Structures are given as C-alpha cells and as structure tokens.
Amino acid sequence: MQAIILAAGMGKRLKELTQNNTKCMVKVNGITMIDRMLHQLDRLALDKIIIVVGYEGKKLTDYISSLNIKTKIEYVENEIYDKTNNIYSLALAKDWLLKDDTLLLESDIIFEDSVLTELIEDERETLALVDKYESWMDGTVVKIDENDNIQGFVPGKNFVFADIPYYYKTVNIYKFSRHFSKTHYVPFLEAYLKALGDNEYYEQVLRVITLLDEPEIKAKRLNGQLWYEIDDIQDLDIAESMFAKSDDEKLARLQSRYGGYWRYPKLIDFCYLVNPYYPPRKMMDEMKANFEKLLTEYPSGMYVNSLLAAKNFGVRQEYIVVGNGAAELIKSVMENDDGVIGVINPTFEEYPNRYSKEKSVVFVPEDRNFRYDENDIINYFEKNYIDTLILVNPDNPTGNYIKYDGVIKIFEWANNNNKRVIFDESFIDFVDLETVTFLDNEILERYPNVIVIKSISKSYGVPGIRLGVAASGDKELISGIKKDVAIWNINSFGEFYMQIAEKYSKDYKTGLNKFYAERKAFVQKLSEMETLEVMPSQANYVCIRLKGSMSAKELTRALLADYNILIKDLTAKIRKLEKSEEGGEYIRIAVRDKEDNDKLVQALRQSLK
Numbered sequence: 034m035q036a037i038i039l040a041a042g043m044g045k046r047l048k049e050l051t052q053n054n055t056k057c058m059v060k061v062n063g064i065t066m067i068d069r070m071l072h073q074l075d076r077l078a079l080d081k082i083i084i085v086v087g088y089e090g091k092k093l094t095d096y097i098s099s100l101n102i103k104t105k106i107e108y109v110e111n112e113i114y115d116k117t118n119n120i121y122s123l124a125l126a127k128d129w130l131l132k133d134d135t136l137l138l139e140s141d142i143i144f145e146d147s148v149l150t151e152l153i154e155d156e157r158e159t160l161a162l163v164d165k166y167e168s169w170m171d172g173t174v175v176k177i178d179e180n181d182n183i184q185g186f187v188p189g190k191n192f193v194f195a196d197i198p199y200y201y202k203t204v205n206i207y208k209f210s211r212h213f214s215k216t217h218y219v220p221f222l223e224a225y226l227k228a229l230g231d232n233e234y235y236e237q238v239l240r241v242i243t244l245l246d247e248p249e250i251k252a253k254r255l256n257g258q259l260w261y262e263i264d265d266i267q268d269l270d271i272a273e274s275m276f277a278k279s280d281d282e283k284l285a286r287l288q289s290r291y292g293g294y295w296r297y298p299k300l301i302d303f304c305y306l307v308n309p310y311y312p313p314r315k316m317m318d319e320m321k322a323n324f325e326k327l328l329t330e331y332p333s334g335m336y337v338n339s340l341l342a343a344k345n346f347g348v349r350q351e352y353i354v355v356g357n358g359a360a361e362l363i364k365s366v367m368e369n370d371d372g373v374i375g376v377i378n379p380t381f382e383e384y385p386n387r388y389s390k391e392k393s394v395v396f397v398p399e400d401r402n403f404r405y406d407e408n409d410i411i412n413y414f415e416k417n418y419i420d421t422l423i424l425v426n427p428d429n430p431t432g433n434y435i436k437y438d439g440v441i442k443i444f445e446w447a448n449n450n451n452k453r454v455i456f457d458e459s460f461i462d463f464v465d466l467e468t469v470t471f472l473d474n475e476i477l478e479r480y481p482n483v484i485v486i487k488s489i490s491k492s493y494g495v496p497g498i499r500l501g502v503a504a505s506g507d508k509e510l511i512s513g514i515k516k517d518v519a520i521w522n523i524n525s526f527g528e529f530y531m532q533i534a535e536k537y538s539k540d541y542k543t544g545l546n547k548f549y550a551e552r553k554a555f556v557q558k559l560s561e562m563e564t565l566e567v568m569p570s571q572a573n574y575v576c577i578r579l580k581g582s583m584s585a586k587e588l589t590r591a592l593l594a595d596y597n598i599l600i601k602d603l604t605a606k607i608r609k610l611e612k613s614e615e616g617g618e619y620i621r622i623a624v625r626d627k628e629d630n631d632k633l634v635q636a637l638r639q640s641l642k
Contacts, residue, residue: 034153035133036074039235040067040140041087041111041122046265055089057140058096059263062273066143066263067093071102073146074136077153081105083129084140085122087114120238121231124222130214134158137207143272144260148206152253158210160253161239164260166200169271169296171264173236174200177252186240201252203236204260213249217242257299257597271296280594287599292496294599301629303600306429306460306574308494309551309626310544316537320529327525334520341531342502346472346487352504353472354514355531357522359459359488359501363387365517366455366484366503372420377410379403379607381429381457394419397610402568403431403576407439411446422447425457427464430603430621432570437469444480452482459488459501460572465549472504481506491573493534493541498527548573548624555630559622564641576603579618581641588620588640596636 044056051059057067074082082104086093090110097106107129111122119139129135136152152162161183166174174192176184176199187193187200209218222238229237242248261272274290275297277283287294294302320327332338335355343350356362360383367387375394376385385393396413398405414422424443427434435443440456447454458471471477471485484505490496500523505511556575560567564581579585585604592598601621608616622633 035081036136037083039122041114043088055093083107085109087111117231120233120235123235127219135209139205145258148258159213159250160208162204162206163201163252164255166202170202173203181252183243280590301598303623310547311494313540332525332528351508356501358499362503365514375419375422384423407442421453427460427572430576432572434571454483457486459491462492463573464571477506500527552624558634573624585618591640
C-alpha cells in the first residue's frame with residue numbers, strides 16, 4: 034500500500050502564515066502539519082508516499098528531506114497550482130493510483146493516529162472516511178444508508194440545512210483499492226477533466242461514481258476519533274486546543290476560552306450554567322422562521338427594548354434597562370460606583386473583578402459549606418463599613434440561598450443605613466423552596482437604593498443572544514446606565530426574543546418543573562458516591578468537595594481526556610478562603626438534562642474508583 038498527499042494549494046485564508054510557506058508547513062502546537070502526517074504514515078510501513086507539490090514546492094521538499102522519514106517519498110509537481118484545483122493535482126498522480134492500493138489524504142488535516150489504523154484494518158477495500166456532521170464543519174457532505182452505501186455526495190452549494198440529521202462530513206481521507214482506481218476512479222477522472230476542466234474538486238468524480246449500480250466505494254464512519262481541517266486562523270486555534278501536547282495543556286486552553294464550546298466535537302460542557310429545559314422547540318422554530326428578517330434589519334434602540342423588558346418582567350419602563358448580557362450592566366454599574374463595596378466570598382467574580390480591591394470589604398462565611406443567612410451578612414457589615422453590598426442569590430458557586438423574607442430584611446437594613454444593594458437574581462428562578470422575584474414595582478419603589486440584575490441567559494437558556502436586565506426605583510440611576518451603554522446594544526435576535534417571550538410563559542414554568550425534578554435526582558446520584566460531599570444548592574449547579582485521594586485538577590483533567598466532559602475546578606478560588614491550613618478540593622457541576630447528567634455520573638464513578 035502507498036499514500037498520496039495533495040499539498041499543492043496556496044492556503045490563502047491562513048493569510049501571513051502561508052505568505053512564504055505552503056499550507057501544510059503551518060505549525061500546530063509547534064509541529065508542522067506535514068511533519069505530523071508523514072510520521073503517522075511512516076509508522077504504517079507503506080511502500081511509498083507520493084506528494085503532489087505546487088506553491089512553495091521547493092521549500093516543502095527541502096523541509097521534508099530534513100524530517101528523517103524512512104518511507105520512500107516521490108514528488109509530483111503541479112506547475113499551475115494557482116490556476117487549477119485539487120482534481121488536477123490528483124490527475125497528475127493518476128499513474129501512481131494505478132500501481133497500488135492507496136491512502137489518499139489532503140495535507141491540511143490533523144487527526145489521531147487511530148484514524149489511519151482503523152481505515153487500514155477495515156477489510157473493505159475502498160472507503161471514504163466520514164464523520165457525523167457538526168456545525169463547525171464545512172465543505173462536501175454525504176448521505177449514507179445503514180449498510181454504509183454512499184447515497185450521494187452533497188457539495189457545499191447544494192447543502193440543505195433541514196437535512197443536517199442525515200449528513201456525514203467527508204474527512205478528506207480515502208482508501209482506494211488498485212482495482213477501484215483502475216476500473217472506476219481514473220477513467221471517470223479523465224472523462225471529468227475532459228468535460229469540465231481542471232478547476233474542480235476530485236470529490237466531484239466520486240459523486241458521479243456513486244450514481245453507478247456498483248460504485249465499489251463505501252463509507253467508513255468515525256466513532257469519536259478527533260480530526261480537524263485547518264483552513265484559517267480560527268481553525269488553527271481550535272486545532273491547537275484539540276491536539277494539545279498534554280491533557281493539562283488541553284484543559285488550560287479550553288478553560289481560557291470561556292465558551293464557544295459548540296465548536297468542539299462532542300464536548301459536554303458542565304461549566305456553563307443554563308436552563309436545560311428551555312426554550313421550547315416552538316419558540317426556536319418561530320425565531321428560525323424570522324431569521325432572514327432579523328439578520329437583515331436593524332434592531333430598535335434602547336427606548337423600545339426597555340419597553341419590551343418592562344412588559345416581560347412587569348415593571349415600569351423607566352425602572353429597567355436591557356444589557357448585552359448581564360455582564361454589560363455589571364460593568365456599567367460597578368464602574369460608576371465609587372464607594373466601599375461589600376462582597377461575600379466565594380461568589381460570582383465579575384462583580385469584585387470590576388472593582389478596586391483596596392475599596393472592597395470581603396465577608397467569608399464560617400460554615401465549612403459556605404452557608405450564610407441575612408443575619409450573618411448584617412452582623413458582619415455593621416462592624417465593617419461599606420457603601421454598597423453585592424448580593425448574588427442564589428450565590429455562585431455555592432448555591433447558597435437566602436429566602437425572600439431574609440432578603441427584605443437586608444434591604445431594610447441597607448435602606449435604614451443609607452447603603453446601596455446590588456442584588457443579582459440570575460439564578461432565582463431555579464429555586465423550588467418558593468416562587469419569588471425582586472423585579473417588582475412595589476419592591477423597587479420601596480427600596481430605591483436597590484438595583485436588581487438578572488441574566489436572561491441563565492434561567493431562560495439563551496446565552497447566544499446575550500440578554501440581561503437591571504432594574505431600580507432610582508430612575509436617575511437607570512437613566513444613567515441607558516446613557517452609558519450603546520443605543521443599539523441589543524441585536525435583532527435579542528429584541529425578537531423579548532417580543533415573543535411572554536406567550537411562552539407556560540412552557541417556561543413547565544421547563545422549570547422538569548428542572549426541579551432532574552436536579553433532585555441528579556443530586557441524589559451524586560450524593561450516593563462516598564468520594565463526593567455535595568453542598569445543598571437552590572441553583573442550576575452544585576458545588577462539591579472531593580473526599581477521596583484524587584485532586585480536583587486530576588479529576589477535571591481525567592473527565593476531559595477520557596469522557597470529553599468539562600467541569601469547573603474551584604479549588605484555587607475557594608482554598609484561599611478556607612480557615613484551616615489543609616485546604617479542600619472543590620468542583621462545580623452544572624445541572625444539565627438527564628441524558629448528560631447520567632453520562633457525568635457514570636464518568637465520575639469510573640474516574641473516582
């Protein structure tokens with residue numbers, strides 16, 4: 034068996050990285066793509082490797098000669114690489130196809146070693162390697178039946194988004210038998226070139242072949258193996274995190290992204306905190322039906338969006354402001370506060386991180402599970418002067434909850450002592466002890482020293498449209514925030530969501546009830562593990578102290594490496610707050626739906642043996 038690598042392209046989308054080098058010489062974590070691929074092929078004891086070169090071909094061949102590859106390498110030159118496409122490059126190597134069974138690869142792919150092993154060990158002679166379509170993929174897809182017959186190649190221009198559940202992406206790695214090349218591929222390649230020219234793609238030939246009664250080629254499905262095609266700098270960035278040199282480096286790279294994990298194949302994100310049972314399908318279908326208009330039309334300004342928020346949350350328009358996520362509002366509020374702030378730790382760090390540590394007073398609860406109530410807060414801050422209290426309820430990451438009457442007591446204390454309260458109720462809808470919100474006209478008017486902030490991303494499960502609200506009976510304060518943020522801070526998708534949200538209120542309540550039941554079942558399963566101490570939580574996450582010998586870092590790393598599950602390691606955040614010299618090990622786990630939660634429980638049981 035031999036291999037043919039197509040490496041003649043210019044890779045223009047990688048910009049300055051391919052200004053003086055061919056695409057496959059771009060480095061992923063310090064190793065060029067061609068170096069990695071050639072060493073992977075070298076381990077297969079092939080008879081030879083044929084490389085079609087073009088752009089910066091001399092640099093590429095000189096570089097390859099320095100790599101100490103044992104397998105014999107032959108070169109084919111595409112002198113008109115800038116005027117042709119890869120069908121012409123493969124046509125230049127067609128005589129090699131007729132000499133032996135062939136692995137055909139494009140040079141801009143990075144993949145696990147097992148990808149090639151599975152392809153070679155499969156007894157079927159001619160195979161197209163495919164993977165279930167994911168949103169990050171681009172290019173040709175195929176439809177296949179239960180017997181791995183390719184029912185059709187679908188080029189990008191014919192892509193139908195409604196058919197995504199039936200699509201598989203071609204990985205651009207193939208195994209051609211010599212017989213298939215002789216009787217099918219090369220004859221059709223020659224005919225295709227003659228009829229349609231050399232500025233086409235070689236997969237178009239396969240598309241024609243699959244229309245035959247006996248096409249011979251079958252699909253080979255990947256089963257979780259990693260691969261990535263690198264076309265631009267964003268692809269390169271993602272590939273470097275997927276194929277990091279160590280599990281620690283991969284974990285660190287993912288943690289530093291703070292989201293966007295939908296780009297990572299099959300990753301289950303237990304870090305981000307959203308409602309797993311909302312929005313309903315009908316709401317998403319309604320937004321899809323209006324997608325074109327929302328994409329091409331300007332959104333309304335602040336006046337209309339605050340009106341929509343007022344309608345949804347039942348408060349007066351002059352009391353509420355909409356933000357591009359709660360983070361935009363937190364930034365505005367904190368940067369316009371010049372007093373001494375009181376913080377309860379551990380908590381959501383976006384608030385204290387926006388403020389000077391020199392003007393912050395920190396309360397750390399004595400309780401080993403970081404439980405506290407209204408009396409603990411009042412007693413501490415009566416002794417330690419502050420101008421503004423930050424209160425996240427339920428708190429993040431502990432899930433600690435102060436009931437309605439307790440919060441009102443804090444508001445009264447702050448009002449009587451001329452103090453301000455920034456009250457974050459982003460997770461309050463997940464509370465099943467009582468149904469309550471402080472986005473209420475009577476409360477806002479009675480306590481104008483209070484500003485209530487709520488992230489719509491969390492409880493409503495729509496982080497992608499970036500919505501949050503802040504409300505206060507202090508109309509001057511709200512007016513100032515509205516002037517501080519951009520007039521078009523909300524896009525049309527966010528505005529439309531607020532426009533239609535009210536009619537899905539029953540679905541929201543149903544989703545919350547499903548959540549309450551699933552959280553109870555999930556916490557029960559976690560609590561049954563002897564190595565976990567689960568803290569009580571009224572939020573959509575649980576904080577856990579590890580009791581076994583495994584550290585939080587080791588567990589986080591193992592879950593990512595072995596199960597593609599990402600959790601949050603809280604140890605560094607919490608340990609500095611503990612009173613004892615021997616600090617604990619802590620993690621935070623989001624509550625997702627039953628299927629994902631069961632996967633995590635099983636992974637924890639295996640990892641914590």
